[in-house]
Amino acid sequence: MIEKSLENRTAFITGASSGLGLRFAHVLAQSGARVALAARRTDRLETEVAAIRAAGGQAVAVTLDVADAETIGAAMDAAQEALxxxxxLVNNAGVGGEGAALSMPLDxxxxxxxxxxxxxxxxxxxxxxxxxxxGVAAQGDARIVNIxxxxxxxxxxGLTAYCASKAAVVSMTKGMxxxxxxxxxxxNAIAPGYIETEINADWFATDQGRAQINGFPRRRLMGEDALDQALMLLAGPAARHITGSIITVDDGQSL
Known part of the structure; x- marks a missing residue:
């Protein structure tokens, strides 16, 4: 039985329509949090919100494109009004940024x-x-988890821009x-390794993708549940004395 350690907490998850963001929303809801699922694909959000409510949780869908910075505050206000x-905050939304430095289009x-x-x-x-x-911060209950x-x-x-963007996330986490x-x-932040999701499933089914997996020390990908415990650590009461930490969860892939 999952401990309801996040009762009376409201969580806002960006990029929550699929993959890790969706997983995070369900994990937090199962732990008692009221969850706002934020993403561009609202049709998928509504389906997941219905599933969380059917399981006894509280959830709302919020339309949000984090690239449109002017809408972020309004989306959080809507979530607070409802929940x-x-x-x-689980800062999960992200894009791949694939491309060699010499040829990557500026857009x-x-x-x-x-x-x-x-x-x-x-x-x-x-x-x-x-x-x-x-007053949530003064109570010691404020948590920001950057992915x-x-x-x-x-x-x-082939991921110079992506690597640079994630290095920036690490730096801003410590600075904030x-x-x-x-x-x-x-x-705090979680630094995952390669996790099998619907976004990369086709690549890892190719010969090149399988060769990449065989190059990992444990010759496997992680599942979407690999980050559950790290998320709960950083989102819950245990993080009262944890700040500025970057927790790597990569199954040894970076060794």
Whole structure:
């Protein structure tokens, strides 16, 4: 039985329509949190919100494109109006940013940084302000969990822009943790390795993809449940004395 350690907490998850974001929403809801699922694909969000409610949870769908920075605050206001003061932000939305440095179109470079860096920065700032104003931070219950990547510390071939964007997430996590330490906002990040999702399933089914997996120390991909415990650690009561930490969960892939 899952412990309801997040009862009376409201969580806002970006990029929640599929993959890890969707997983995070269900894990937090099962732990008692009221969850706002934010993403561009609202049709998928409504289906998942219905599933969470059917299981006894509280959830709402919020339309959000984190690349449109002006809408982030309004989306959080809508979530708070429906569910109560925000106490957990999972900054999960991101894009791949594939492409060699010599040939990557500038618009794709801009998109990578608009979503992976600017969107994360502004969402964290908007969430922190609301946590302070509501008194959640002063109670010691404010949690910001940024989803970084091993790409923030390991140079992956053909992913220079993506690696740079995730290195920025690592840096801003530590900077915000220091800046908001006396506000009692815990700001941390999870740095995952390769996880099998619907986005990369086709690639890992190819000969090249299988060769990549065979190059990992354990010759396997992680499942979407691999980050559950790290998420609960950083989103829950145990993070009261954890801030500025980057937790790597990669099954040894970066060794």
């Amino acid at each position: 109560g003061p925000l106490s957990i 794709r470079l801009d998109q990578t940084f608009d979503v992976n860096v600017r969107g994360v920065y502004i969402a964290a700032r908007e969430a922190a302000g609301r946590m302070i104003d509501s 970084a990547s091993i790409a923030g510390s390991v140079q992956l071939p 943790a220091r800046e908001w330490a006396r506000r009692l906002i815990a700001v």
